[in-house]
Amino acid sequence: MLRFTLTRLLSLCLSLAVASVVIFAAIEVLPGDPASIMLGVNAQPDTLAALRAELGLDQPMAARYLDWIGGLLQGDFGISYTYRTPVVEMIGDRLAVSLPLALFSLALTVVIAFPVGIWAAARRGSVADVAIMGLTQLGVAIPNFWFAMLMVLVFAINLQWFSAGGFAGWDAGLFPALKSLTLPAIALALPQASILARVMRSALLDTLSEDFIRTARAKGLSRREALWRHALRNALIPVLTIIGMQFSFLLAGGIIIENVFYLPGLGRLIFQAISARDLIVVESVVMLLVFAVIVVNFLVELAYAAVDPRLRAR
Numbered sequence: 001m002l003r004f005t006l007t008r009l010l011s012l013c014l015s016l017a018v019a020s021v022v023i024f025a026a027i028e029v030l031p032g033d034p035a036s037i038m039l040g041v042n043a044q045p046d047t048l049a050a051l052r053a054e055l056g057l058d059q060p061m062a063a064r065y066l067d068w069i070g071g072l073l074q075g076d077f078g079i080s081y082t083y084r085t086p087v088v089e090m091i092g093d094r095l096a097v098s099l100p101l102a103l104f105s106l107a108l109t110v111v112i113a114f115p116v117g118i119w120a121a122a123r124r125g126s127v128a129d130v131a132i133m134g135l136t137q138l139g140v141a142i143p144n145f146w147f148a149m150l151m152v153l154v155f156a157i158n159l160q161w162f163s164a165g166g167f168a169g170w171d172a173g174l175f176p177a178l179k180s181l182t183l184p185a186i187a188l189a190l191p192q193a194s195i196l197a198r199v200m201r202s203a204l205l206d207t208l209s210e211d212f213i214r215t216a217r218a219k220g221l222s223r224r225e226a227l228w229r230h231a232l233r234n235a236l237i238p239v240l241t242i243i244g245m246q247f248s249f250l251l252a253g254g255i256i257i258e259n260v261f262y263l264p265g266l267g268r269l270i271f272q273a274i275s276a277r278d279l280i281v282v283e284s285v286v287m288l289l290v291f292a293v294i295v296v297n298f299l300v301e302l303a304y305a306a307v308d309p310r311l312r313a314r
Helices: 002-028 034-039 045-055 061-073 087-122 127-141 144-158 174-208 211-218 223-234 236-252 255-260 266-275 279-307 309-313
Strands: none
Touching: 002 061, 002 279, 034 045, 061 279, 087 127, 087 174, 087 223, 087 236, 087 255, 087 266, 087 279, 127 174, 144 174, 144 255, 174 223, 174 236, 174 255, 211 223, 223 236, 236 279, 255 266, 266 279
8 A cells, every 4th residue: 555655646746747837838828928917008118127027027937937836845836916915825815715615515516416326326217217317417417607697596686595796704604604605515516416426326336237246136135235235335436536526626617606606716816817917826826726636636546545455456
């Protein structure tokens, strides 16, 4: 297990190194000069040159990359071009919204998908199974931003059970803060729960057709007992893959939902930074999200090895 962990850890480090180069190069070649956007089209050339020197934009790309990556390794994400505040403080403030939203959404996804997927697999071919598969297909097809706006119309405007947008803040208390995140979390969780439920059902049905399940049934176990005692654990490997991918998506892919609900999270921060050509903010936030995705995949692989020891020898 130790060798398996060290090998995957080395792969993680190499992936992060390659990702940092790709992210920096891709963002730096985007059209638009941050200094020109900050000062306007009528700015004088000497003023532009002074601002570019102040921001470090007059340095070669390689030197700026080394400064940026060196700062990241020390926990220094740089200073925002637009707000002139440390990027790490901006990310910390926004992460206090995006991370709980992602975890809340993932919890809803698992709570909905696991019993639904297991129920459908246990009743394969029944009316309940067909109905569940139809509803999950609908859940996958409905765009989450459209569903989000529908929930705002119904629960915020008509019923007035929730606010239409904004975040109450953790200082207001746990319940008001979670209430602010409830509608966005449901909007994010609906399609993910539909996908996970279908994967859970498919994985369980595949496992139930294996020889060891037939042997267990031949020894007297009912289909229900075989499912809960043997099939469920062996079906968790593809399910863990999807859960890891979904958490990464929920953390990094909530830009539209955060804008629909006016949540001050990482999604809105990236959107605002791109609009203002605040390159240092965009690079640092994207690198943080890539780091989160790679680390989650690393943890999922470790979970694989814990669930199925055969994977450690590969």
